[in-house]
Amino acid sequence: MDLQLEGKVAWILGGSSGLGRACAESLAAEGARVAISARDEQRLHEVASEIAGEKGGRCISAPLDVTDAA
Numbered sequence: 001m002d003l004q005l006e007g008k009v010a011w012i013l014g015g016s017s018g019l020g021r022a023c024a025e026s027l028a029a030e031g032a033r034v035a036i037s038a039r040d041e042q043r044l045h046e047v048a049s050e051i052a053g054e055k056g057g058r059c060i061s062a063p064l065d066v067t068d069a070a
Contacts, residue, residue: 001030002030003030005027005030005031005032006030006031006032007031007032007033008031008032008033009032009033009034009035010023010024010027010032010033010034010035011034011035011036011037012024012027012034012035012036012037013037013038013064013066014037014038015034015036015037015038015044015047015061016036016038016040016043016044016046016047017038017043017047020036020038021036021047024036024047024051024059025051025057027057028051028052028056028057028058028059029056029057032057032058033058033059034051034057034058034059034060035059035060035061035062036048036051036059036060036061036062037061037062037063037064038063038064039063039064039065040063041061041063044061044062044063045061047059047061048060048061
């Protein structure tokens, strides 16, 4: 299915596992450039590498804790 996402950008919070990861993988597979954020920096980098490597998508990671006001 072509969702016409080529060149679009998506930022996924909670992107290192579960539904967030699935969304990031799906959007990257459709051609979107994806940024993922979550608290676990190591896991985040692993997932971004997997999406960019194995899946052929474009993905970057940026650690973020939305519960920390600072």
